[in-house]
Amino acid sequence: MGAAPPVARHRRPWSGRGRTSRSRRTALALALLLLAPLLSVVSTGGSAHAADALLSQGKTATASSTENAGSAAANAVDGNTGTRWSSAFSDPQWLQVDLGATATVTSVTLQWEAAYAKAFQIQTSTDAATWTTVYSTTTSTGGTQTLNVTGTGRYIRMYGTARATTYGYSLWEFQVYGTTGTTGGGTCGTTNAAQGKTATASSTENAGTPASAAVDGNPGTRWSSAATDPQWIQIDLGTPQTLCQVVLQWEAAYAKAFQLQTSTDAATWTTNYSTTTGTGGTQTLTVTGTGRYLRIYGTTRATQYGYSLWEVQAYTTGSGGSSGSGDVELSYGKPASASSTQDDGNCSQCTPAKAVDQNAATRWATSAWSDPGWISVDLGATATIHSVVLQWDAAYATAYQVQVSNDGTTWTTIYATTTGKGFKETLTGLNGTGRYVRMFGTARGTAYGYSLWEFQVYGTGGSPTAPPAPAPNVALPATRLVFDDEFNGTAGTTPDPAKWTPETGTGPNGELEYYTNNKNATMDGTGDLVIEARKEVTAGSSCPRDTLSGSTTCQYTSGRINSLGKFSFTYGHAEARIKVSGTQGLWPAFWLLGANFPQVGWPASGEIDIMEHVGKVPGSVYSTLHAPAYNGGGGYGQPYSINGDFASAFHTYAVDWDATHMTFSVDGNAFFTADKAQIESTRGPWVYDHPFFIILNNAVGGDWPGSPDASTQLPQKMLVDYVRVYQ
Secondary structure, X not given: OOOOOOXXXXXXXXXXXXXXXXXXXXXXXXXXXXXOOOOOOEEEEOOOOOOOEEOOOOOEEEEOOOOOOOOOHHHHHOOOOOOOEEOOOOOOEEEEEEEEEEEEEEEEEEEEOOOOEEEEEEEEEOOOOOOEEEEEEOOOOXXXXXXXXXXXXXEEEEEEEEEOOOOOOEEEEEEEEEEEOOEOOEOEOOOOOOOOOEEEEOOOOOOOOOHHHHOOXXXXXXXXXXXXXXXEEEEEEEEEEEEEEEEEEEOOOOEEEEEEEEEOOOOOOEEEEEEOOOOOOEEEEEEEEEEEEEEEEEEEEOXXXXXXXXXXXXXXXXXXXOOOOOOEEOOOOOXXXXXXXXXXXXXXXXXXXXXXXXXXXXXXXXOOOOOOEEEEEEEEEEEEEEEEEEEEOOOOXXXXXXXXXXXXXOOEEEEEEOOOOOOEEEEOOOOEEEEEEEEEEEEEOOOOOOEXXXXXXXXXXXXXXXXXXXXXXXXXXXXXXXXXXXXOOOOOOOOOOOOOEEOOEEOOOOEOEEEOOOOOEEEOOOOOEEEEEEEOOOOOOOOOOOOOOOOOOOOEXXXXXXXXXXXXXXXXXXXXXXXXXXXXXXXXXXXXXXOOHHHHOOOOOOEEEEEEOOOOOOOEEEEEEEEOOEOHHHOEEEEEEOXXXXXXXXXXXXXXXXXXXXXXXXXXXXXXXXXXXXXHHHOOOOOOOOOEEEEEEEEEEOOOOOOOOOOOOOOEEEEEEEEEEEO
């Protein structure tokens, strides 16, 4: 029982805290689940540029004023839709963000609180002094506005000139999308080179605020110094690194004046960045410098206290899953062994080989809930190790070592930590030689054992086996049409059998319908597919008890079709124009399921819910991702809401999907982006780099929407104008 058992998935309605999974009953009982706690939004404006990066999150933000201490400018760029910036109650007011480097801005998303701007401008600047207006309106309606813009600058500002209420201006989030150039002669990596490294400091306030707390990846722990000037904290990166960006997450006791310095020997220092006007909060600083040691050297405190940092993050050119110009993955498919192996109902055949198979849906787990626990891989020949990637299951190690050995008996430690935080840990700057590499856990983070989805070793030498080639990425926006169905058949004809297969029988997830062989899925003769839910008894069938009739014979019929074996795709733009059904107990959906579902089952296949709607919440639709590490009530997604009923008109539901992210939209309004790196570092593995197929269905009843009641009006039609996929 090395890993935590799966979360119990009780049947419960949407409550703002997620929902639970369906049971899977037949070979193609394919899952439709929804998730998690996020704020509903009302969206206006144009479409976002789905291929561009979010540039503003965590960057330094300032404002003309703040309503109070709890509504700081930084709240609008923290990625938390439960915190906000709000201004004084006067005109004009502004909020600006420093992107850290000049960027080409393609879209801006404003998530307004009730106190919104009726008239405002979006402006760019290279120096925060001279501003160029790239968008202007005097008729804003608030809610969530995604604005297409074209502009270049390091600084982006929302400049409000007329308030819509008697209050000030207030934004939950101010998101800037676009592209930046490269730094320092190469691409600035996404791996934090400072995390878990050795940190020292000029002083510490007390035993609870050591230097190591600033590089442990935990935003709830911090380093703090004595209350004098100067003070410093330095990190040993292990090997010389070329820095391109440093992120400082200050506690309230921040530096007004400080320098970022690098050194090859921790004795002679070179200053790469200097300021006398530090503003605290989260500062993302673009730097150019090379050294083994990084130091933040504070010369003037902003408060009467010392210096205090929640986190110091350092990013290097070319940093990623490996380090070193000739490094390759050495561990793929190699023989692996472990202290113990779990094989039971909670984790069947969770052998050590599952951690070196590059399958993000399989894992190794220990059967023993005790310390120590370890996993070792035989690289086949002596190798030089430069980096290790650990993708932890929920059962992770707080204290562990990475060790190398020539014989699998005598071990040398090349990395050690006592502050492991789980999820994905990329350990760079390592330098060790051996044929065998081991993760040796000495303290568990939970009551369970140790469990890894992936244990990847990078370096030179060894006897590497080339892993499977990744799926070709798709450049977004995708424009090449690869699949479409316009549903232009004559009235009464059924879906094209070359594209769709009907699923028949009782539905999963506590649903009450019996899915027919396209009896309920036909063309209307005017360009739409009609999937109709009816009050219609299917003799000899068995469903959960219907609350209206009291019968366990299926009282409803409907339709469900999928493209498995006909069409599947990896990456691209998928969209459908749909008029959903309404009324209590109805559950229409447009979604994708991994094409390997018949072989691996759910949730190992992965699931991408582009649109789900439940009749009891007429003004909302939901987009969600499900994987082995996050599914059911723990799925990852977000609702999108309007002031009205989605069942009253057609809407276009879409996802833009590539190897790094997915962005979901309704009628061209992007409202939710799932970023691969963020998911891996906060949720678990990304299982969406393989083919998926399409499903359309119109369910009746079930765990989430609940059963039909006296208010339910049947029949109910789900109309599909078209389905299109572009790559």
